[in-house]
Amino acid sequence: MSILNNEQIELKAKEYLEELLAKEEPIKPRDRMKIPPQTMPHQDEFARRHNLDEVALGLTMEQARIEAMRCLQCVKKTCVADCPVQIDIPRFIGYVAEGDMQGAADEIKKVSLLPSICGRVCPQETQCQQNCAVGKGLKDVDKAVTIGRLERFVADWERATGNIRIPEVKPDTGKKVAVVGSGPAGLVVAADVRREGHRVTIFEAFHKLGGVMRYGIPEFRLPNDIIDQEIDTLAKMGVEFRTNYVVGRTRKLMDLINKDGYDAVFIGTGAGLPMFMGIDGENLVGVFSANEYLTRANLMRAFDREHADTPIYNSKNVAVLGGGxxxxxxxRMAVRLGAEKVYVVYRRTEKEMPARVEEVAHAKEEGIEFRFLQNAKRIIGDGNGRVKALECLRYELGEPDESGRRRPVVIPDSEFILNVDTVLVSIGNGSNPLISQTTPELNVNKWGNIIVDEKQKTSVDRIYAGGDIVLGAATVILAMGEGRKAAAAINDLLASN
Ligand SMILES: Cc1cc2nc3c(=O)[nH]c(=O)nc-3n(C[C@H](O)[C@H](O)[C@H](O)COP(=O)(O)OP(=O)(O)OC[C@H]3O[C@@H](n4cnc5c(N)ncnc54)[C@H](O)[C@@H]3O)c2cc1C
Structure with a gap:
């Protein structure tokens, strides 16, 4: 099968859409099932190894309409039920099929504040697209209607018009709400609470806003100007921002209520504390948590070796431990920073890997080598404190564990050496204990996650929490969903007193 380049994809879609529109009868469901899934244009797989530009280029207008015509407009909307914020997916897709992009944008925005972000980073294949009737009918989840790409298309279309609608803000109530953390959970709370006319200040520890969307997820997946635009919308609604402000250090959490006069506080501080393997050699030079590595690259612009305040380590052979x-x-960042060989070492198989399917495919295209059923045993130094190699063990899959995934079982005496100069540890993140340690009244579980009730209220009156600090490392859309619930509870609280 020949692979089309981006221009050919565009041309083919134009011709095909004309054919579909020329039909006089409405398209029957069985004919919709025959419409081919649209291929997303991408940046060339070799060129992109040397830049930080976005890899997926988005569907064209014609492709978006064709893809939307694949939707069967089911009566039983499984896609809506599987969407954590319950966008009316068939309805917005119906607008796209008709070419009414503003109608589609308005429909999505009724419930989702960050569609250009969710369209790019949500794990749709395990959410809205998972039970799509088209994918089920074709017996292939990869052939489901690509709801995420359509969401992204609509949001990008609206952005390109330069005419982003700023949500209406009700008259000033005089009430003040503090939001701690500017990740997706905090941003959603800020928008929803501000809409009701309450004053909102976001306190952020870093010098830039956006949380993991800015410092974790690289620009080749989520460009910064998209985050900037969402923040700009909040600023235009009158939300205030205090950066370089570490709650728990710059000011104690309870002082925001007791001294600064905030009527409610939302904690959305995420899960930024990296976990390590606890193996020998983890303190060698050349070992990083993936979080630190990405933060240095994304936030501190460390790839700009001549100008960055903290240039990044110059690596040749890199092992990444983990599969998320x-x-x-x-x-993929290591490739862009000049590494010649990058291995992903994962102790289960590809099937159990939690990473999004699209990201794994992109990683493979970029030359990354996957070492499945292997794991690090120890990191070996060169005698001068630097990483020289990784000693690994081979695994096989045993019985399923409590998560339902088959447990990796070590094969005795299977040690082997992988020659690397850098190890990036990516085996999960825990919650940062700063706020809970400086706020003893706040109940947390054994992992340090804040305990909340069904309305996201913590053990302390007027204090709410949501996102990764409650869920543990989760997803953007789940953080947004929790933010939405917390904002509703805060709005109720402030309406009643
Ligand atoms: C590299 C990476 C890639 C990811 N890829 C995806 C993906 O493809 N799809 C997906 O859905 N999810 C992905 N995730 C997960 C997703 O980004 C998170 O689940 C989500 O951002 C959590 O949102 P949040 O608002 O709870 O917290 P965060 O986004 O973590 O934001 C918390 C903010 O609070 C600030 N903060 C922390 N402590 C304090 C304090 N004491 N005072 C003031 N501010 C503070 C932090 O600096 C941060 O800006 C990824 C995560 C990482 C790290």
Missing amino acids: NVAMDAA
Whole structure:
């Protein structure tokens, strides 16, 4: 099968859309099932290894309409039920099929504040697209209607018009709400609470806003100007921002209520504390948490070796330990930072890998080598404190564990050496204990996650929490969903007193 280049993809879609529109009868469901899934244009797989530009280029207008015509407009909307914020997916897709992009944008924005972000980073294949009737009918989840790409298309279309609608803000109530952390959970709370006319200040520890969307997820997946635009919308709504402000250090959490006069506080501080393997050699020079590596690259612009305040380590052979989205981002960033060989070392098989399918495919295209059923035993130094190699063990899969995934079982005496000068540890993140340690009244579980009730209220009156600090490292859309619930509870609280 020949692979089309981006221009050919565009041309083919134009011709095909004309054919579909020329039909006089409405398209029957069985004919919709025959419409081919649209291929997303991408940046060339060799060129992109040397730049940080976005890899996926987005569907064209014609492709978006064709893809939307694949939707069967089911009566039982499984896609909506599987969407954590319950966008009316068939309805917005119906607008796209008709070419009414503003109608589609308005429909999505009724419930989702960050569609250009969710369209890019949500794990749709395990959410809205998972039970799509088209994918089920074709017996292939990869052939489901690509809801995420359509969401992205609509949001990008609206952005390109330069005419972003700023949500209406009700008259000033005089009430003040503090939001701690500017990740997706905090941004959603800020928008929803501000809409009701309450004053909102976001306190952020870093010098830039956006949380993991800015410092974790690289620009080749989520460009910064998209985050900037979302923040700009909040600023235009009147939300205030205090950066370089570490709650728990710059000011104690309870002082925001007791001394600064905030009527409610939302904690959305995420899960930024990296976990390590606890193996020998993890303190060698050349070992990083994937979080640190990505933060240095994304936030501190460390790839700009001549100008950056903290240039990044110059690596030749890199091993990334882990198989989630963070591992994929770290591996793909290492390629862009000039590594010649990048391995992803994962102790289960590809089937159990938690990373998004699209990211794994992109990583493979970029030359990253996957070492499945292997794991690090120890990191070996060169005698001068620097990484020289990784000693690994081979695994096989045993019985399923409590998560339902088959447990990796070590094969005795299977040690082997992988020659690397850099190791990026990406085996998960825990919650940062700063706020809980300086706020003893706040109940947390054994992992340090804040305990909340069904309305996201913590053990302390007027204090709410949501996102990764409650869920543990999760997803953007789940953080947004929790933010939405917390904002509703805060709005109720402030309406009643
Ligand atoms: C590299 C990487 C890739 C990912 N890829 C995906 C993906 O493809 N799809 C997906 O859905 N999810 C992905 N995730 C997960 C997703 O980004 C998170 O689940 C989500 O950002 C959590 O949102 P949040 O608002 O809870 O917290 P965060 O986004 O973590 O934001 C928390 C903010 O609070 C600030 N903060 C922390 N402590 C304090 C304090 N004491 N005072 C003031 N501010 C503070 C932090 O600096 C940060 O800006 C990824 C995560 C990482 C790390």
